[in-house]
Amino acid sequence: MLEARRKWSWAFAAALLSLVVVWRAESAIGVNWGSVSFHRLKPSAVVDLMKDNKISKVKLFDADPDSLRALMGSGIQVMVGIPNEMLAALSSSTDASDLWVRQNVSRYMVKNGADIRYIAVGNEPFLTSYSGQFQSYVMPTLLNLQQSLAKVNLAGYVKLVVPCNADAYESSLPSQGAFRPELTQIMTQVVSFLYSNGSPFVVNIYPFLSLYGSSDFPQDYAFFEGTSHPVTDGSNVYSNAFDGNFDTLVAALSKLGYGQMPIIIGEVGWPTDGAINANLTAARVFNQGLINHVLSNRGTPLRPGAPPVDIYIFSLLDERAKSTLPGNFERHWGIFSFDGQAKYPLNLGLGSTGLKNARNIEYLPSRWCVAKPSGDLSDVANHMKLACSVADCTTLTYGGSCNGIGARGNISYAFNSYYQLQMQNERSCDFDGLGMVTFQDPSVGECRFLVGVTDTTSRPRSRYSTSSSSCYQLNRRWIIVWMLISWGAWGFVM
Ligand SMILES: *[C@@H]1O[C@H](CO)[C@@H](O)[C@H](O)[C@H]1NC(C)=O
Ligand SMILES: *[C@@H]1O[C@H](CO)[C@@H](O)[C@H](O)[C@H]1NC(C)=O
Numbered sequence: 040m041l042e043a044r045r046k047w048s049w050a051f052a053a054a055l056l057s058l059v060v061v062w063r064a065e066s067a068i069g070v071n072w073g074s075v076s077f078h079r080l081k082p083s084a085v086v087d088l089m090k091d092n093k094i095s096k097v098k099l100f101d102a103d104p105d106s107l108r109a110l111m112g113s114g115i116q117v118m119v120g121i122p123n124e125m126l127a128a129l130s131s132s133t134d135a136s137d138l139w140v141r142q143n144v145s146r147y148m149v150k151n152g153a154d155i156r157y158i159a160v161g162n163e164p165f166l167t168s169y170s171g172q173f174q175s176y177v178m179p180t181l182l183n184l185q186q187s188l189a190k191v192n193l194a195g196y197v198k199l200v201v202p203c204n205a206d207a208y209e210s211s212l213p214s215q216g217a218f219r220p221e222l223t224q225i226m227t228q229v230v231s232f233l234y235s236n237g238s239p240f241v242v243n244i245y246p247f248l249s250l251y252g253s254s255d256f257p258q259d260y261a262f263f264e265g266t267s268h269p270v271t272d273g274s275n276v277y278s279n280a281f282d283g284n285f286d287t288l289v290a291a292l293s294k295l296g297y298g299q300m301p302i303i304i305g306e307v308g309w310p311t312d313g314a315i316n317a318n319l320t321a322a323r324v325f326n327q328g329l330i331n332h333v334l335s336n337r338g339t340p341l342r343p344g345a346p347p348v349d350i351y352i353f354s355l356l357d358e359r360a361k362s363t364l365p366g367n368f369e370r371h372w373g374i375f376s377f378d379g380q381a382k383y384p385l386n387l388g389l390g391s392t393g394l395k396n397a398r399n400i401e402y403l404p405s406r407w408c409v410a411k412p413s414g415d416l417s418d419v420a421n422h423m424k425l426a427c428s429v430a431d432c433t434t435l436t437y438g439g440s441c442n443g444i445g446a447r448g449n450i451s452y453a454f455n456s457y458y459q460l461q462m463q464n465e466r467s468c469d470f471d472g473l474g475m476v477t478f479q480d481p482s483v484g485e486c487r488f489l490v491g492v493t494d495t496t497s498r499p500r501s502r503y504s505t506s507s508s509s510c511y512q513l514n515r516r517w518i519i520v521w522m523l524i525s526w527g528a529w530g531f532v533m
């Protein structure tokens with residue numbers, strides 16, 4: 040009896056302790072793992088990379104079976120995505136949603152399986168540039184999936200979320216934040232559904248895009264190091280775009296009556312190449328500033344002491360087959376390059392200082408394709424155009440890491456990108472006799488001539504190449520909002 044009581048009080052103490060731990064839980068840092076890449080690393084290598092870096096949360100853009108199988112037994116918590124294109128089918132049939140859940144969730148949730156915690160229903164389905172085409176599918180899909188999850192007893196464990204772009208809300212000042220008028224009704228339904236199921240609100244926030252989209256955006260306001268252009272909102276002062284954006288969402292949620300809604304940042308990050316503000320230093324300063332800020336638990340003026348529940352850095356790896364429609368930077372969001380090498384020092388705050396590189400990467404042989412030194416390069420334009428239309432040449436552009444390597448350098452870079460993409464097929468370095476294979480690394484300074492990796496999976500799946508790019512289809516509206524904010528702030532200065 041005494042024994043039992045002692046046991047009970049231990050259990051009670053443990054429960055209390057865990058309660059305290061949960062209560063004081065800090066935000067976790069996760070990553071987005073997209074796979075629109077020419078040289079895809081083996082999923083198991085990517086999972087090892089995450090484990091080596093103590094990354095315990097990952098967000099996927101679809102339910103790729105290879106990725107999910109690799110995640111089984113890893114202990115990493117997973118958010119699987121449903122591409123917007125699938126919403127129509129899932130919204131119209133419970134059979135379809137049952138099947139989706141069986142095939143893409145419950146199948147993996149076995150002993151030593153994948154720990155799927157969230158299903159992202161669509162990716163930024165309310166994005167302005169989609170003109171509402173996915174809007175009507177979201178609620179029916181949520182309802183169908185919730186039923187399907189309940190049928191397999193996962194409704195409490197796996198939460199449905201709807202990642203939104205920050206263009207879903209707007210305001211000239213954070214405290215005035217409101218969802219776009221045409222979204223008020225659907226947002227009220229979605230948020231009320233999420234709230235009643237204990238799901239968080241997921242939002243993607245990109246200060247880089249505000250800076251990229253507007254030359255008037257105060258550069259230092261995009262970072263976390265203090266700014267000469269703070270935004271004053273009543274008694275609250277904002278010194279960085281991230282907090283201002285976050286609180287605009289908090290205000291918008293409050294307006295719907297859900298001011299306490301937990302918020303997860305589904306995507307946030309900074310690219311390293313392909314645009315003037317996209318470079319290693321800026322990416323390091325932004326991401327480190329962000330992580331430190333979030334882990335400090337300071338929160339924001341509207342949510343003091345309550346930072347986002349989790350943030351998912353965009354992105355784990357470069358995806359060099361993505362559409363460049365948003366800009367040439369689009370292929371360079373990784374904290375690791377396409378082959379899993381850390382691009383810059385970063386402390387993720389997860390207990391391992393610095394980033395650890397991917398192990399056991401199987402590269403193609405160390406050889407490159409370059410322009411022959413003697414070749415007459417006057418007729419090369421078409422070759423270069425063709426090479427760059429399939430392979431990646433975004434580093435060559437203005438602001439890119441290879442922009443200063445000269446005309447012949449440009450050609451060599453293009454030849455090599457194409458050659459590696461063709462898995463170093465000898466014929467792919469011909470270019471009418473203008474190309475040649477070399478065993479000497481032609482890289483110059485920060486301009487890296489890549490060597491491909493043995494691609495175990497097939498071609499990139501360009502079908503979903505909008506994975507995050509959607510967030511970019513630059514919502515000019517949002518930029519204008521932030522311009523207004525900064526102008527408002529400048530009003531005081533001038
Ligand atoms: C499961 O997810 C994959 C990847 O998103 C998709 O191709 C497939 O159609 C899904 N299965 C079902 C039954 O919808
Ligand atoms: C990198 O980007 C930062 C931030 O936008 C900018 O201030 C800096 O000049 C850039 N550095 C280089 C070397 O281009």
Ligand SMILES: *[C@@H]1O[C@H](CO)[C@@H](O)[C@H](O)[C@H]1NC(C)=O
Nearest residue numbers: 435436437442444445446449
């Ligand atoms: C190399 O190519 C880039 C991108 O097309 C271009 O901006 C640059 O001017 C080229 N350099 C030379 C020397 O032609």
